[in-house]
Amino acid sequence: MARDLPYADGDVRLHGRFFRDETHDTPRPGVLLIHGGAGLDDHARDQARRYAELGYAVLACDMFGEGVRGDRERTIATIMAMRDDPGRLVRRAQAGLDALAQCPETGAGRAAVGFCFGGMAALTLARSGADLAGAVSVHGSLATTRPAGTGAVKAKILVCHGAVDPHVPMDDVVAFAEEMTNADADWQLAVYGRARHGFTHRDAAPGSDGVAYDQPADERSFAAIGTFLAEALNPGRG
Secondary structure, eight states: OEEEEEEEETTEEEEEEEEOOTTOOSOEEEEEEEOOTTOSOHHHHHHHHHHHTTTOEEEEOOSSOTTTTTOHHHHHHHHHHHHHOHHHHHHHHHHHHHHHHTSTTEEEEEEEEEETHHHHHHHHHHHTTOSOSEEEEESOOOOOSSOOOTTOOOSEEEEEEETTOTTSOHHHHHHHHHHHHHTTOOEEEEEETTOOBTTTOTTOOOOTTSBOOOHHHHHHHHHHHHHHHHHHHOTTTO
8 A cells, every 4th residue: 555645844845655565454663765866756666665565664755845856956955955964864854754653554663764865864863863773774875974972873773785886985884884883883784796876776777877776786685674674673573
């Protein structure tokens, strides 16, 4: 089952898409699915549907608001503004978490799973100390201007990274590992050999932008995230 879910961040109107598997008739743990730089597109909706099929209540959230998606200049400006203002990014993502929590199909436990820009958003939420059981970044940016303080990260963390992603160099990966260790976070990192940026995007072909679909990395990351969510959101099954 899927339905449109309008909500807001202050005076910014947002339009998400809610998914759940109709075979589950009781409230399920919630997953906030955070889209990449293209906005709430087919890739984000397809990913949300995959996680709903695992038994979660999933909101594919809208991080941009009306009139942004499809307008390249406004999209870039919106992404840069949130990247440079972590507080604003957290508020926008938190609005999605609040909307997810208000759905009657959503039970206890919340996690965020983000792709590219959404991966950065999920990690920024976790760094802020948001009340999350888990946060997942899939081919997302790992750099930050506001590193997590010791004990600040409540969520378990999973990062799924392509080994030859030119947009997220290994120096950023090492710095992220040091940051999470210094913060005493519960974190893990999966690095997929030969995988480039955007390795879950089925319609991406190898190009000069360093983005390419990689089926093994897509399948392995989905399996890893499924195991991670089962542990984070259903500790009794972990």
